[in-house]
Amino acid sequence: MMDSSGFTDLLLDVVIPARTPWSHVLRQGQKLRLIDVEGQQAVDALFYSAADTAQRYSAQDTVREQGSAYIGLGTQLVSNQGLVMARVVEDSSGRHDTLAGCCSCESNVVRFGEATRYQHACRENFVLELGRYGMGKRDVAPNVNFFMNVPIDDAGNFAVLDGISPPGSYIDLVAEMDLLCVFSNCPQINNPSNDFNPTPVRVLIWDAVPQPA
Amino acid sequence: MSNHSSTPMNEREAHRARYEALRAEGQGASAQALPPLTARGHKIPQDVVLHREHLPGGWYWTTRLARGEALRIVNTSGTSAVSMVAWCEADPSERLNTADTMKVQWSTGLRKGRVIYTEMGRVAFSIVEDTSGAHDPLVGPTTKESMETALGSGAARNSRDNFFAAAAKLGLTRRDVPACINFFAPVGIAADGRIAWHPERREPGDFIDLRAEMDLLVVLSNAGHPLDPALQAIPAPVDVIQFAAPLPGSDDLCRHACSEVERAFEQTERHIRRGSNS
Numbered sequence: 001m002m003d004s005s006g007f008t009d010l011l012l013d014v015v016i017p018a019r020t021p022w023s024h025v026l027r028q029g030q031k032l033r034l035i036d037v038e039g040q041q042a043v044d045a046l047f048y049s050a051a052d053t054a055q056r057y058s059a060q061d062t063v064r065e066q067g068s069a070y071i072g073l074g075t076q077l078v079s080n081q082g083l084v085m086a087r088v089v090e091d092s093s094g095r096h097d098t099l100a101g102c103c104s105c106e107s108n109v110v111r112f113g114e115a116t117r118y119q120h121a122c123r124e125n126f127v128l129e130l131g132r133y134g135m136g137k138r139d140v141a142p143n144v145n146f147f148m149n150v151p152i153d154d155a156g157n158f159a160v161l162d163g164i165s166p167p168g169s170y171i172d173l174v175a176e177m178d179l180l181c182v183f184s185n186c187p188q189i190n191n192p193s194n195d196f197n198p199t200p201v202r203v204l205i206w207d208a209v210p211q212p213a
Numbered sequence: 214m215s216n217h218s219s220t221p222m223n224e225r226e227a228h229r230a231r232y233e234a235l236r237a238e239g240q241g242a243s244a245q246a247l248p249p250l251t252a253r254g255h256k257i258p259q260d261v262v263l264h265r266e267h268l269p270g271g272w273y274w275t276t277r278l279a280r281g282e283a284l285r286i287v288n289t290s291g292t293s294a295v296s297m298v299a300w301c302e303a304d305p306s307e308r309l310n311t312a313d314t315m316k317v318q319w320s321t322g323l324r325k326g327r328v329i330y331t332e333m334g335r336v337a338f339s340i341v342e343d344t345s346g347a348h349d350p351l352v353g354p355t356t357k358e359s360m361e362t363a364l365g366s367g368a369a370r371n372s373r374d375n376f377f378a379a380a381a382k383l384g385l386t387r388r389d390v391p392a393c394i395n396f397f398a399p400v401g402i403a404a405d406g407r408i409a410w411h412p413e414r415r416e417p418g419d420f421i422d423l424r425a426e427m428d429l430l431v432v433l434s435n436a437g438h439p440l441d442p443a444l445q446a447i448p449a450p451v452d453v454i455q456f457a458a459p460l461p462g463s464d465d466l467c468r469h470a471c472s473e474v475e476r477a478f479e480q481t482e483r484h485i486r487r488g489s490n491s
Contacts, residue, residue, distance in 0.1 A: 054387045060311075060353025063408070064439050069351060070406040080373075080387070082358040099321070099351065101312020106334030110317055110477045112231065123332070135388075138306045140332070142392050152402045156322035157240050158315050189220055191232050196225035 007031045007206035016043075018198040019187035021125035023132065025050045026175040029208025031089070034146055034183075035170045037202050040163030042148035042186040042193040044102045044122045046130075046141065047077060047085050050178035053135060055079045059098040059142040069152060071096035071144055077173070080141075085179055090172035093165040097150040100160060101142050102126060103188045112190045125184035133180065145186075146171055148193050162192045235473075239319035243471035247326035251342040253418045257285060257456050264455040268295075270448035271370035273434040275379050276455060277302060280485065283341065283424040283458035286433065288397040290449035291417030294438035295396045296354045296372040298380075299329075299337055302428040305385055307331045309338075311350040311392045317473055321402065323348040326466050328474055329394065329423070335481040336474070337429060339467035341458070342422035347414040349398035352440055359439040360446075369446040372434035379432040396421050398438045410440050424458045424467075426481055 011030070015037075016022040026032050034043060047057035061078040063069055071077075073091040076084045104123035108116040126140045147165040152158050187198050263282065268274050270293075278284060278299075286295050301307035310332040315321050317330055324346035329338040354372030361367070376390045399414035425431075435451050437444045461468040461478070468478045 056388075058353065058392070060351065060392050061356070064352045064359065067408050067440075068406040069402050069408060080390070082356055099312060100316045101310065101332075104313075104332065104334070106332070106480070107313050107317060107330075108334075109480065110330075110334045110473050111235070113476070136306070137332075138308075138389050142310075142312045152321055152406070154401065154403065156320050156402070157244075158319055158321050159236050159240065160316075189224075190228055192229065196228045197220040 006209040009207040010204060011207050012203065012205040014203050016183060016185045016201050016203060018185060018200050019120055021129040021182070021184050022203070023129050023180065023182045024205070026179045026181050026205065027208065028175050028178050030175050031206045032173045032181065033170050033204040035168065035202040035204070036093070036147045036165045037167065038199040039165055039167040039169065040147070040195040041199045041201055042163065042188070043146040043201055044184040044186055045144040045146060046126065046182040048180040048182070049079065049085070050180045053133065053139070053180065055081050055083070056139070056141055057085060057144065062098060069099060071098050077144070084176045086173040086175050088171060089174050090170070093147060093169040093171065095149050095164055096171065097145040097148040098142065100145055100148065100150045102140070102184065103186065108190060116190055119189065120187040122184040122186050126182065129182050145193070160191045160193050163195065236319065239471065239473070244320065247324065247470070248466050250325055250346055251344050253344050253416070255342060257454055261457040262454055263457060266453040268433065268435045268451050268453055270445070270450055271436050273375035273379050273432055274453065275383065275430065275432050278425040278429045278431050278455065280425050280428050281458060281460055283422050283456055284431065285420050285422045285454040285456065286396055287452040287454070288415065288419040289417065289452050291415055291419065292443065292445070293435055293448050293451045294398045294441060295451055296393045296434045296436065297396065297431065298376050298391055298393045299429045299431045300385070300389065301331060302430050305389060305430065307333050308389070308391045309394065311394060315350055321351060322346065323350060323394065326470055328467050328477070330477065334477055335484060336426040336477050338423040339426060339461065340421060341424045341467060342420070345397060345414060345416070345419040347397060347399035347411070348421070349395040349400045349438070352395065352398070352400060352408065352438070354393050354395070354434065355437050355439045363439070363444045364446050367446060370436050372436040375434040375436055376432060383430055395438055400440065408440065410442060426478070427485060
């Protein structure tokens with residue numbers, strides 16, 4: 001099993017500006033670090049097998065396999081075909097969501113009223129970025145929300161609460177297959193997912209650690 | 214200081230105040246006003262029944278469910294779980310969305326009085342009758358691997374493959390199969406996120422009635438629940454009744470349950486009337 005150590009060959013260091021999408025193919029064995037630079041910034045994430053994008057991240061398979069509703073250290077991100085796509089090998093913040101999905105213009109209208117219809121949203125980012133790979137709306141599955149705090153109580157109450165990720169929080173993923181990562185740096189300003197104030201995040205990628213023969 | 218444009222503080226405070234007010238309503242008054250569960254034994258009048266299906270263990274059934282029709286799914290034995298996916302017939306890129314269903318209703322709980330959303334802010338189904346309130350939008354379908362883990366190697370059918378097969382027969386692909394909802398699946402979530410199974414919340418004769426709020430393509434799969442400790446390779450059959458149901462009226466318990474769902478029904482009805490995406 002991969003762990004977080006031994007990654008020394010930094011391949012990429014990029015800032016994802018507030019409210020914008022980003023995508024990249026992470027090769028098997030490479031490590032991606034997502035940094036919540038200013039704190040309390042949700043990042044919505046979708047993952048696809050680069051070899052066959054019909055195989056994609058499945059929140060339900062991930063929840064079933066780990067028997068738990070939250071994403072954190074040790075979580076294996078599982079595909080809709082039951083394969084492990086990536087593992088969480090480090091996590092400084094301790095709470096990430098995979099139940100609440102992404103924000104959209106359409107759900108904003110339902111949740112917050114007509115006045116929010118013409119606000120940018122993660123679903124806009126996702127369909128625009130997926131279009132670059134020949135994918136579209138039907139390829140947007142329930143996603144991971146890194147740094148988003150959505151506790152569920154024993155009555156099933158469910159709400160996005162203030163983030164618990166201080167500035168500089170990070171989470172590390174190691175890819176278990178060649179992985180198309182599609183992120184939306186969440187533009188939501190109607191709930192506490194971004195402290196009502198979207199900010200940039202940063203991504204670092206290290207090359208795979210050579211394995212002993 | 215960061216160099217990106219920042220939301221003004223007074224706006225941030227206004228947005229927070231609105232959010233907290235909506236949350237208080239959604240988890241307080243609206244939730245408490247949900248109707249009581251339906252009594253077991255409630256009958257559908259024969260003259261509105263359109264079709265009856267006896268769905269064997271392990272198998273799936275696909276139907277076109279028009280707006281103004283409903284499905285009753287009956288857990289005849291009390292041991293079955295039934296998994297469902299559905300698409301908008303006019304545009305199958307629109308489909309049921311478990312995440313928005315939970316988020317918009319401030320709850321992981323699905324029960325009488327709540328609705329099932331698509332990703333377009335529209336209502337696919339209303340839950341108009343329900344005896345158990347024990348339904349699961351979290352864990353997903355049984356799969357080949359989950360069946361092998363639970364039962365050992367063998368040829369048990371599973372809901373994931375049932376959905377893929379049903380989608381293919383509708384001209385759709387694996388990419389079109391959304392996250393599913395499991396009915397008669399009594400899961401609960403502990404404070405640490407662990408998922409527990411509560412078998413006492415499932416009984417013979419439990420049923421749920423799902424009224425279509427748009428023309429839908431629906432797939433039901435009777436192939437168990439992945440966390441059911443009493444999972445069987447061939448689950449007991451379930452019964453499904455498709456029937457005519459009146460469109461929601463001015464006193465409808467789902468359509469008027471809260472301000473969010475009122476807006477969603479307005480979007481849904483406007484879309485159907487005008488073909489507009491707005």
